[in-house]
Amino acid sequence: MSIDIDPLREADGITVTDHIENTQFEVYTDRPVDPRRRPESNHYFPVDASVAVETGAIEIPRVAVVETRGGDGALLTHGDCYEMPDGIYHVGINPAPTKLYLTFESGFSVSTTDRTTRIDLDTPGTVGLGFRSLHQTPAGTITTPTDPESLMDAVSLLGSALQTTSPERSFPTLRGHPPLIEPAEEFRVPERVEPVESGVRIVVPPEYRYLYPVVSLAYYFAADVVPGDAPRIEGDGWTYPLEPGFEERTARVLRQSFHMDCLARTEGFYPVDLHERETTDLDLDWKRLYNLPLAERLGEYLEVPFEDIKPELPQWTLTTDVRPDPENVEMLPFVAGELSIVRSPETVTPVDDDGGVGVGFFGGADRSPSAATRREVPVGGVAPDGGALGDALGDAEFVRGGASAGAESMADTSAGTTRGADASAERGAVSAQTEFVRPEPVDTVEHAWVGDGVPLDANKATLDAYHRRLEAGRVEQSRISVLVVCNDEQMREEGNVADLYGLRDMVQFDIEVRHDLTRAELRETLESDVDFLHYIGHVDDRGMQCADSYLDLTDEDLEIGVSAFLLNACQSYQQGEALVHRGSRGGIVTLSDVANSPATTLGRIIARLMNSGFNLRTALHVAKRELITGHQYIVVGDGGTTICQSRSGIAPVVQLAKSDDGLYSMEIDSYPNGPYGVGTMTTPNVDTINSSYYVPSHIHMDSASKESINQFVELETLPIFLEEKLTWSDRVEL
Template identity: 85%
Template sequence: MSIDIDPLREADGITVTDHIENTQFEVYTDRPVDPRPRPESDHYFPVDASVAVETGAIEIPRVAVVETRAGDGTLLTHGDCYTMPDGTYHVGINPAPTKLYLTFDAGFSVSTTDRTTRIDLDTPGIVGLGFRSLHQTPAGTITTPTDPESLMDAVSLLGSALQTTSPERSFPTLRGHPPLIEPGEEFRVPERVEPVDSGVRIVVPPEYRYLYPVVSLAYYFAADVVPGDEPRIEGDGWSYPLEPGFEARTARVLRQSFHMDCLARTEGFYPVDLHERETTDLGLDWGRLYDLPLAERLGEYLEVPFADVEPELPQWTLTTDVRPDPENVEMLPFVAGELSIVRSPETVTPVDEDGGVGVGFLGGADRNPSAATRREIPVGGVASDGAVDPDSGGALGGGEFVRGASAGVTSPRATRGADASTDRGAVPAQTDFVRPEPVDTVEHAWVGDGVPLDANKATLDAYHRRLEAGQVEQSRISVLVVCNDDQMREEGNVADLYGLRDMVQFDIEVRHDLTREEMRETLESDVDFLHYIGHVDDRGMQCADSYLDLTDEDLEIGVSAFLLNACQSYQQGEALVHRGSRGGIVTLSDVANSPATTLGRIIARLMNSGFNLRTALHVAKRELITGHQYIVVGDGGTTVCQSRSGSVSVLDLSEPSTDSWDLDARMLPNGPYGIGSLTGINLSDSTDNHYIPTVINIQEICQHELMDLLNLETVPVFINDGLSWSDEVVID
């Protein structure tokens, strides 16, 4: 059992120890108690451990919201100060170090102080307490040989983290983090990693290129992965082929089954009005499907042709390319935990072999070259009339101030690496750039050798730091803006964009012209986000007196996340992640100063609004074609703070008439508000719930109601394909 419950020795109550999350907290009572085991099924929601005590009050040492349901699970009320009459109740207290549920038969009152939350029963009696680990960290590490057949046994245990096999596992809080995997000579499983018998089997040939793409399915279905010649998914009495088009079919199974679980779960704990259920007309008995065992339910899901479901499926959030190499096995639990679509490309196109479209012009698959759809200049420069200069050959514009050109160039292209010798190119010779195949998802990550264009270079050490970071309890967020070049001080004003938040406190500092030693001290300091503006070349980060090369220096990096808005900053950013950072945004080539300044300001506002690194860069690329010169290195899911609304949103506005607007609100998963979370939009014409990710479409919104919506929170808003912000939009 992952949770231990023991009586307190020096006070009345119990202590609760969660061995997965390594947390311990106390629950107080109004008299000494002797906790006795109680059936876990007594609680409305799934729990890992359950006890009963006799008491007249329950108190926890933190301010929380108390949610009250009737005996049949109907939600009655929630808040921090109210009373309820006699009855049978299921009560949830959130937040707490573990999920905490109570069940009892009595009237009660809820009260809070500035430090505690207390429930007083009208009549003392038996109270059932149920606890479920938040399970954001793995229960343990599986050691395994890395040959494909041995690795199948490890992948078969990823689903041990699931808190339930019901459709509710589509909620992120009921999935849990998969156990870690590490190479070893013998197969060993820690005690707390216990297999789940779901009845689902995934059969694939014992090869990495077949095994890696099914890791998210193995996790979500708690499936046994076994060797076989014909790729397929099996249950009792049914079989679903994964050929032809193995990777595409695997992605379809994940998307379709997850979507249908979100519809079926409305028959369970949360019988909400779900928009996707109303629009997905399949004629299925969702109540019957909800009650089926996982394997039977999945078999019936897959009997529905994908074409019948596809029009209602949201754009999936993340695709991860994992090269079919045994060195990448340790990344599999992280990839599966994100419910990523997984591909395992055996070959990849080097940039110098992709038909001449190399690092000099970093366009993406969804890039529209029309100047009308991008307000900033493309990498190719801008002619006097604002059009792309076809004679630039994809190089930097002749008169544009650049953040990394070579010294000795007599044109006005002063750069962010101004003393570099003329024989230094935009790409260091030792760097192998690759161009992954395009994706249909919002985000794209790459696991393996090479520096990917238009994808997050994901690294194992960064993902491990995600686990070490745990829950952010600090009350203030530190942001440091460093500008090491006087000609770039305009971007230094970006500091004004951080901290524009209610209820979130920021410590923001701006420093100029740091020396090498001062830069070392800065990088070693405990900073949540570093926004660096200056010169970088293959000698390192330029300082007031010399260069600081992070690839050579032995530094203990304290900076959690960063934007290195300088030319050719990839290797310096990679070194930051290797030495202690979680992740950051870096450049792959020279960047012109004007669009780099604009991008820096966009990223600042997005990070301040709770976006993670990958999604922030995705939004910036919609506005700036030069955004394709940037990639994320490390953990692309890194955030500086949480969005005020939980999920993050991007709004698209169009004006079909003079007195109304049409809105597309794209809601994206972020941090604890992962795929499957419920969301909605605060408009009178939209009362349904949606599951994340989604696009909420509302037509003909009056100006007054639209302005009320935009005033709720600062979010990016695209109007006529141009980026603005909700606190700047003027509707008239």
């Protein structure tokens, strides 16, 4: 059983622990309860665990929407404040760390405060509570030869994970994880992987560069992928060409069809007031579209010119570059499951040492030590807008990139501290085995890279990390462990980040700070069961600096127990990559020397974001908005890794600007996060917002009062850009 349900010790109610997702939350009652198991089939929607309690009220410590269905499952109403007469009801409460359903026979009322949602029964009695983990696992593994035509048969089965072909599959909980793909000499399909007959066909030439970009479409449309000359999508009686501009048109189809499904699904089980439905100016019969078979509905979607809906489309979250090589086939189910836009670049631009004209701090294999330690150009390199990073840091900062032991070194001054060790004048800027590549820019919020090379400004995604996402099993404790290791006296200021972890209601953290670990102690630490490691110190070619020596993770035979990490040290990429290969899910690392002051600031930002439930990729995205030096960092491994769940499930980022009339313009960017993936529905708790939005979303209000903003930001700890400067909801002063 992945979910444990136990009575609370210090209050009336129960505590619910999902051991797969590592989440825990409390449900309160108006009297002491003794939960007893009951059949999961008593609930309208499927659940993993079910109990019954005797109570007159149910309360959860978060603001939520309560959805009420009758005994037959028909949706009656939803909201956060209403009353219902006597009857038999199935009630859903969302968001919650697991899917949460109630069933009872009584009239009731729903009420909310600024922090809680409460259901009061007119007649106390038996209430059934059902819980379903948001964790998703594949039904099995398809084995296949890796030639393109054989692989097409495997990709055609990705859509077998869909739990429906209706527009409701735009909800992440109704898509399911695609089956895995594994190279083999023979094509074999597990019994549990059954094809879905959607009537959609995707025709592409039998080449990796054409096959890889359509994997998300094949999954979402449950489409058959077949070989042909002209790339196109076909249904009964219609054809949609995918050229010219194959990859761009493929991305457009994904965005357009998904958007229109989110609009059409309001005609089904969830008839909510969806903002995007109101603002998308299309004269379509959505009810008729909702009831059409998938292929016929898709054909009508694609008759709508993309330019007609483009203004209403949110910025898509993720683009993944998958190099067109057979060794990357195992990554395809994971990429498709994230509904990523996929590109398959045949060529890639290498990053060479160009004397600071182009990249600056990113060195190549032939970079000389003197250039690494005493160059006159800013070690911060060149910013994305073409300006030098050193210009943004100031002269006292940009000389920190070299840390040689010579007289020219500034490592012995507080102004010149770097995160690289100062003992080796021979080391270059990067290892000779490291090849940096520069992927083409993306229009999405996040960017991942699958293939050889270390990508600038993109998540280096790896197969072993994605497999560990699926292998997350039962944990022995529900508390979240954070270990802060500071191995340098001059960097003790960043060690105070321990104060930023654990600033959460209803989430239990074990936080430990350790200083000056020896080689043996650091080795033991890395092998221990830690949810997040925040390392502060020095890294160079010899490994991670310890009090007595160095620990090189690329040479050591370690079984890593650390789940996620931030290695806030110079050139920590290779050590971080080794952590992932040896057991971690993912982490944030550096590609260059990093100056101490901005590194400290970035470390504190990442600490707060991870504490708030953000995943690694989104956390780094937010940090880059605040610090230009954030472009010296990338994510390695599974960029979707979190250490806890955000209070609202998704990852919201707020931007505020004061108007002349004393009011504020407020923008909320909501990013998918963990189980709350693309298509999740969200309703901001702001008194002027009456509609729901689908995630990812950009919500804009021109005239928000100080009172309504304060009420909203008090609900959870949020990053807020106030007049373009990053602050936090528990510190903001309007």
